[in-house]
Amino acid sequence: MDMMAMVSSMLAMQAAGTQQQIQTSIIKQNADAEKAAVHTLLGIPSSANLAPGIGGNLDIAA
Numbered sequence: 001m002d003m004m005a006m007v008s009s010m011l012a013m014q015a016a017g018t019q020q021q022i023q024t025s026i027i028k029q030n031a032d033a034e035k036a037a038v039h040t041l042l043g044i045p046s047s048a049n050l051a052p053g054i055g056g057n058l059d060i061a062a
Helices: 003-042
Strands: none
Touching: none
């Protein structure tokens, strides 16, 4: 194998790794969007816009 073929194969492997990272990121974003859509349709409230401490568990044992 000559040097240019080796360099070319290494660059192709790097490009494939980058594409896989991007694909994984997009799949996660799509899954998060689907989850949010399902929660909206089911009427599950989102705590994304609430202040810290709001919407948590309340200890009423005392």
